[in-house]
Amino acid sequence: xxxxxxxxxxxxxxxxxxxxxxxxxxxxxxFGVMRxxxxxxxxxxxxxAYLAWQVVTWLHPVGEAFWPAALAAGLGVAVLGAVxxxxxxxxxxxxxxxxxxxxxxxxxxxxxxxxxxxxxxxQLSVHxxxxxxxxxxxxxxxxxxxxxxxxxxxxxxxxxxxxxLSRTAAGRMLRAxxxxxxxxxxxxxxxxxxxxxxxxxxxxxxxxxxxxxTPMESIVPGMDVQVIVQAFIVVVIGGLGSFWGTFWGAMIYxxxxxxxxxxxxxxxxxxxxxxxxxxxxxxxxxxxGRPIR
Amino acid sequence: xxxxxxLAATAAALLLPVAALAKGPxxxxxPIPLSGPTAVYGVPILKGAELAVADINAHGGVLGRKLKxxxxxxxxxxxxxxxxxxxxxxxxxxxxxxxxxTSAEAPAVSTIAKENxxxxxxxxxxxxxxxxxxxxxxxxxxxxxxxTIEGQAGAIIVAKWKNVHTVATIAPDYAYGHDAIAAFVAExxxxxxxxxxxxxxxxxxxxxNFTPFITAQMAKHPDAVYCDEFxxxxxxxxxxxAPLGYFKAIHDRLADGGEAGSIDVTRTLGKAYPLGIxxxxxxPVLWDGxxxxxxxxxxDAKVAKALKIKYGxxxxxxxxxxxxxxxxxxxxxxxxxxxxxxxxxxxxxxTTPLGPRTFSAVNHDANAGEYWGKMVRTPKFPxxxxxxxxxxxxxxxxx
Numbered sequence: 023x024x025x026x027x028x029x030x031x032x033x034x035x036x037x038x039x040x041x042x043x044x045x046x047x048x049x050x051x052x053f054g055v056m057r058x059x060x061x062x063x064x065x066x067x068x069x070x071a072y073l074a075w076q077v078v079t080w081l082h083p084v085g086e087a088f089w090p091a092a093l094a095a096g097l098g099v100a101v102l103g104a105v106x107x108x109x110x111x112x113x114x115x116x117x118x119x120x121x122x123x124x125x126x127x128x129x130x131x132x133x134x135x136x137x138x139x140x141x142x143x144x145q146l147s148v149h150x151x152x153x154x155x156x157x158x159x160x161x162x163x164x165x166x167x168x169x170x171x172x173x174x175x176x177x178x179x180x181x182x183x184x185x186x187l188s189r190t191a192a193g194r195m196l197r198a199x200x201x202x203x204x205x206x207x208x209x210x211x212x213x214x215x216x217x218x219x220x221x222x223x224x225x226x227x228x229x230x231x232x233x234x235x236t237p238m239e240s241i242v243p244g245m246d247v248q249v250i251v252q253a254f255i256v257v258v259i260g261g262l263g264s265f266w267g268t269f270w271g272a273m274i275y276x277x278x279x280x281x282x283x284x285x286x287x288x289x290x291x292x293x294x295x296x297x298x299x300x301x302x303x304x305x306x307x308x309x310x311g312r313p314i315r
Numbered sequence: 316x317x318x319x320x321x322l323a324a325t326a327a328a329l330l331l332p333v334a335a336l337a338k339g340p341x342x343x344x345x346p347i348p349l350s351g352p353t354a355v356y357g358v359p360i361l362k363g364a365e366l367a368v369a370d371i372n373a374h375g376g377v378l379g380r381k382l383k384x385x386x387x388x389x390x391x392x393x394x395x396x397x398x399x400x401x402x403x404x405x406x407x408x409x410x411x412x413x414x415x416x417t418s419a420e421a422p423a424v425s426t427i428a429k430e431n432x433x434x435x436x437x438x439x440x441x442x443x444x445x446x447x448x449x450x451x452x453x454x455x456x457x458x459x460x461x462x463t464i465e466g467q468a469g470a471i472i473v474a475k476w477k478n479v480h481t482v483a484t485i486a487p488d489y490a491y492g493h494d495a496i497a498a499f500v501a502e503x504x505x506x507x508x509x510x511x512x513x514x515x516x517x518x519x520x521x522x523x524n525f526t527p528f529i530t531a532q533m534a535k536h537p538d539a540v541y542c543d544e545f546x547x548x549x550x551x552x553x554x555x556x557a558p559l560g561y562f563k564a565i566h567d568r569l570a571d572g573g574e575a576g577s578i579d580v581t582r583t584l585g586k587a588y589p590l591g592i593x594x595x596x597x598x599p600v601l602w603d604g605x606x607x608x609x610x611x612x613x614x615d616a617k618v619a620k621a622l623k624i625k626y627g628x629x630x631x632x633x634x635x636x637x638x639x640x641x642x643x644x645x646x647x648x649x650x651x652x653x654x655x656x657x658x659x660x661x662x663x664x665x666t667t668p669l670g671p672r673t674f675s676a677v678n679h680d681a682n683a684g685e686y687w688g689k690m691v692r693t694p695k696f697p698x699x700x701x702x703x704x705x706x707x708x709x710x711x712x713x714x
Contacts, residue, residue: 026534030530030533034526034527135350138350138354144624145547147554147585164560166558169526238551238554239550240547242546243351243354244351245352248522248523283516284527284531288515290519
């Protein structure tokens with residue numbers, strides 16, 4: 023194995039990791055703060071991809087229309103998420119977790135059919151923004167600028183969210199909400215608003231991830247279910263509800279997948295599932311999670 | 316007088332079911348994915364089948380009876396396709412089955428056809444196992460191409476390329492991909508024993524992240540690649556491979572047997588289509604050359620109108636010829652009795668908009684090759700097109 027090969031494969035893994043982190047971060051935040059396992063997170067991601075395609079088509083099929091489209095997709099899905107939380111999910115907080123799971127699963131089916139109705143069953147594609155066309159050479163590998171952009175966006179979001187959680191008043195509220203919701207409520211904080219905001223932020227991240235994937239992957243029905251499985255693996259490896267756990271979970275997932283392919287090309291996904299199995303046996307609460315009392 | 320009336324009424328009542336059956340439509344059950352990722356092809360295939368039914372009925376139907384299509388959403392799930400096939404036979408009383416999309420669904424439905432003695436025609440599933448000696452029965456027919464034809468066509472094309480000493484493959488990790496690659500490798504070894512296979516990648520079907528597979532393959536520096544990615548997966552593959560310099564590294568020497576020359580794919584990729592690669596389509600729709608049969612031109616115009624998409628779809632033809640084959644089989648047999656129709660269809664030559672095709676008398680596979688060529692851009696068409704589409708049908712039916 024040459025250095026060129028190792029670097030190339032490492033960068034592939036890193037691109038995979040950062041995309042998965044973008045998707046899984048919202049899933050992890052909502053579970054950490056609200057204790058809701060949101061199956062429909064992948065559906066929000068899919069809606070984000072379709073919205074980005076729609077806005078790009080409206081504005082201009084080529085050119086830098088991609089950037090406002092990505093932002094619009096994130097914001098559009100954030101609004102959708104807020105509406106879902108306010109009108110529907112809110113009624114299920116006191117109930118058994120099974121009801122929330124059933125509800126978000128129903129949402130997967132509803133949003134899947136809605137996307138099929140609005141955008142049809144055909145495959146769609148969005149071009150790379152021209153400013154990130156091309157790439158540069160690194161030890162014999164071509165690194166596309168767009169991949170580099172994704173590799174930068176992941177840590178940027180991680181650091182931003184990390185800072186908000188640890189340094190701001192809103193972050194304190196969120197941590198308090200995750201620790202003891204009733205107490206926070208009794209102290210006069212508007213927990214309802216915190217939850218809606220949290221769900222909207224998580225939806226924004228899903229929608230943004232969906233939009234940012236479009237220059238690399240086709241938009242097809244079923245992309246929602248495909249991604250949610252991977253996002254769950256990342257969250258489980260990192261530890262349910264641990265934000266930084268999700269970041270490192272994604273990092274590990276990407277590299278294990280990438281080098282797994284190199285070593286055992288005929289068992290491409292085996293390495294990832296094997297990793298999850300090992301983590302679940304050794305540390306059922308995940309690498310960075312805490313055992314549930 | 317009264318008695319005679321009664322007798323007449325009784326006779327009429329006794330005859331009624333027979334008469335009604337003779338005058339009622341001939342029902343064809345059509346389970347096919349209409350939701351999920353594979354609906355991309357399920358929807359146009361069904362549309363093609365509907366057009367065939369409309370055309371045949373407009374010309375007086377078959378044996379004086381109309382055809383009636385009963386479409387169902389199989390969700391590309393073999394268990395669901397089997398359930399629907401059973402229900403269509405038992406509850407809806409269909410006399411014939413057609414449809415299914417994937418190489419997982421078709422063999423499953425084939426067992427139901429065998430059990431119930433119902434003719435089943437597969438328009439799209441390519442795995443050779445569908446009609447191999449272990450699974451063959453008198454009622455199974457295939458209008459689709461098969462993995463043997465596809466892999467061999469790919470090998471013939473790759474074998475002609477100059478300065479190719481090493482070849483890599485990439486294909487989806489299920490029956491279709493493995494069967495087609497096996498056929499490709501076997502044929503290539505025969506044609507060019509000097510060429511070495513240096514890498515084989517197997518991404519999962521629908522797994523949109525191709526980047527690690529692409530970089531792993533590039534690290535082996537193949538001179539050329541044979542690929543069986545199709546539909547949305549092919550699009551994701553291209554969008555990730557092109558910026559990584561993949562096509563440049565292999566000098567565009569990639570052959571793809573997954574119908575990547577379909578108008579459905581070229582339209583979606585637009586200017587991002589990797590020019591210079593070789594690929595195929597059942598019906599190129601945009602023909603860069605004079606060889607499009609006039610009947611196909613007329614057919615493609617009808618498809619575009621019915622689907623309400625400019626240029627329509629390369630897949631509708633498969634639904635159309637499937638219904639045509641059944642109708643011609645019934646006409647030849649002179650009855651809707653499945654056993655007699657199956658006998659009539661075995662070895663039968665049927666007309667299609669792309670010319671005559673023949674079901675093998677041995678395994679009931681049609682001698683259906685595909686149109687191959689190099690992908691180019693010409694001023695005449697808005698999308699990449701197959702340059703001078705050439706019909707490749709290397710294997711005489713009966714493998």
